Amino acid sequence: MAKVKRLPQRTEVAQELTWDLSQVFSDDVAFEESFDAVKQKALDFTAYKGTLANGAKQFLTALEALLALERELEKVYVYASMKNDQDTSETKYQAMMAKVQKLVAEASAKNAWFQPELLALTPAKLAAYYEAEPKLAEYQTLITNWTRLRAHVLSETEEALLAGASDILSTASNVFEVLNNADLKFPVVTNEKGEAVELSNGVYGTLLESTAPEVRKEAFEKLYQVYHQFRHTLATTLAAHVRKHNFSAKLRHYSSAKEASLAQNEIPVTVYDTLVTTVNKNLPLLHRYVALRKKILATKELHMYDLYTPLTGEPALTFTYEQAKQMTLEALRVLGPDYVAQVEKAFDKRWIDVVANTGKRSGAYSGGSYDTPPYILLNWQDTLDNLFTLVHELGHSMHSYYTRTEQPYQYGDYSIFVAEIASTTNENLLTQYLLETQTDPNIQAYVLNHYLDGFKGTVYRQTQFAEFEEWIHQQDAAQVPLTAEAMSSYYHALNARYYGPAVVNDEQIADEWARIPHFYYNFYVYQYATGFGAATTLSKRLLENDPAKTKAYLDYLKAGSSAAPLEVMKKAGVDMTDSVYLEKAFTVFEKRLVELEQLLG
Structure with missing residues (x-):
């Protein structure tokens, strides 16, 4: 019997391929000391209650104390969450994460008086404060952003109750994360080399790119066997999470959870609706690409598991991690020497946790806080897709680096809405670099194929997710039960509409909603699609x-939250209130689709 290829234990991973969390805290003892200090500061903060109306200096003192508390709390949260993510089966760090989540809830409850008390200050009184205390000018944009949502802030008692229950209200997403990353056991499958490999979400993505149909089919069917087995549990967790969003939106006097979520970043719902409308208008382009895929693969039936394998046969480009680092630096040189120097620092200073290990959180992300490096979690495989993932997450981390370097703490973060733009701009730059440097027509076709697949996954697929996300919130708001059967039925029909008649709408794909972690965020996924559209315009400008x-x-990367997201992007060269930027993206998609059609005859 063939030996099963299993993931290494965390202790078996080479140190240089792990992130160095000693740059956050030297060790767990230092974390515990900081944790205790933050807990005490949360208790001490209640002494400022009732002082905001006592004058400009008292107001400034309380405000700076609040920001200092939040800053230190973020740091302990980052350490605990990243320790937990590197091996979610390690009970020590499960407990550490649970302890920090409880502290966040307790601190939020003790801070809950601040916003209602702030909103009790009239605009005239705040104006007088700015005049009396010049240092408050440093916080004016922040205060304006907090006070613009006056109509949606509850009483002090209600805010305290909600804040105190935040860890309880996060139970659904926490259960999903533990189940998905630690407790679900996937079967062994066979890769195209005939090796037995343990299936995981990360391995699954690689197997779907296999040129062997039987490998793709086995991975697809066996993965969804597991999710189908737990679909009722997963429907319960997702439905509970949706109810939380709708409950909060109703309580805060929003017309919908979508409006409540978008309002936090000053994004009108028309931006979301315009995306869905524009993407649906351009679904024929996706259907055309899917039909091309069926023709080139010369298969009688095209299945959902056939949508990721390269059309040009065996992958023309594979990379070790070391090779990927060098190509990344070359592709991003257009952004200037300082940008490249910071990317080199990310590699050299162990800001990146590279390879998969048993229990490690799946997928990839960029994280950290104002006082830590902008860390990256990967689950590296030697594929072009993973090279794009590396470049993508570096886009996030460099955005964080420049924002935190250039802005004070109060503006040292950026809204989710603009977050995906920096990462996707990097992806566009890498695509152009590969098309220019790879002269072999077969490799060019492979890169074009990868770009079109990336567009499919980022614009079309994420908008499909956005439609599903809005639907489940609407169903719950209408008091329609969100059962596994209902969600699978709707998702199956939605998937058929998106991909068109050229692909078999496999029954397993109806359960795809059950394995998507982004549905446990709060109307997040649409921003991948809007971000890709904006990145198309920005990358074209950079290449000039x-x-x-x-x-x-670069000024956009440095802006942080010092201005509204739409204003920041307009200064960078993109008006995201207009569908033009999306139509430009579809124009590029069609252009590269034509190029691929011509290369493949």
């Missing part, structure tokens, strides 16, 4: 090698 346009882009 105009110093003014490059500076405008």
Whole structure:
């Protein structure tokens, strides 16, 4: 019997391929000391209650104490969450994470008086405070952002109750995460080399790119066997999470959970609706691409598990992690020497946790806080897709680096809405770099194929997710039970509409909603699609090698939350209130689709 290829234990991973969390806290003892200090500061903060109306200096003192508390709390949270993510089966760090989540809830409850008390200050009184205390000018944009949602803030008692229950209200997403990353056991499958491999979400993505149909089919069917087995449990967790969103939106006097979520970043719901409308208008382009895929693969039936394998046969480009690092640096040189120097620092200073290990959180992300490096979690495989993932997450981390370097703490973060733009701009730059440097027509076709698949996954697929997310919230708001059968039925029909008649709408794909972690965020996924559209415009501007346009882009990376997201993007060169930026993206998609059609005859 063939030996099963299993993931290494965390202790078996080479140190240089792990992130160095000693840059956050030297060890767990230092974390515990900081945890205790933050807990005490949360208790001490209640002493400021009732002082905001006592004058500008008292107001400033309380405000700075609040920000200092939040800053330290973020740091302990980052350490605990990343320790937990590197091996979610390690009970020590499960307990550490649970302890921090409880502290966050307790601190939020003790801070809950601040916002209602702030909103009790009239605009005239705040104006007088700015005049009396010049240092408050440093926080004026932040205060304005907090007070713009006056109509949606509850009483002090209600805010305290909600804040205190935050860890309880997060139970559904926490259960999903533990189940998905630690407790679900996937079967052994066979890869195209005939090796027995333990299936996981990360391995699954690689197997779907296999050129062997039987490998793709086995991975697809066996993965969904597991999720189908637990679909009722997963429907319960997702439905509970949706109810939380709808409950909060209703309590805060929003017309919908979608409006409540978008309002946090000053994004009108028309931006979301325009995305869905524009993508649906351009579904024929996706159907055309899917039909091309069926023709080139010369298969009688095209299945959902056939949508990721390269059309040009065996992958023309594979990379070790070391090779990927060098190509990343070359592709991003257009952003300037300082940008490249910071990317080199990410590699050299162990900001990146590279390879998969048993219990490690699946997928990839960029994380950290204002006082830590902008860390990256990967589950590296030697594929072009993983090279794009590396470049993508570095886009996030460099955005974080520049924001935290250039902005004070109060503006040292950026909204979710603009977050995906920096990462996707990097992906577009890598695509152009590969098309320019790879002269072999077969490799060019492979890169074009990868770009079109990336567009499919980022614009079309994420908008499909956005439609599903809105639907489950609407169903719950209408008091329609969100059962596994109802969600699978709707998702199956939605999937058929998106991918068109050229692909078999496999019954297993109806359960795809059960394995998507982004549904446990709060109307997040649409921003991948809007971000890709904006990145198309920005990457084109960067490739013009105009110093003014490059500076405008870097200024966007440095802006943080010092201005509203739409304003920041407009200064960078993109008006996201207009569908034009999306139509430009579809124009590029069609252009590259034509190029691929011509290359493949």
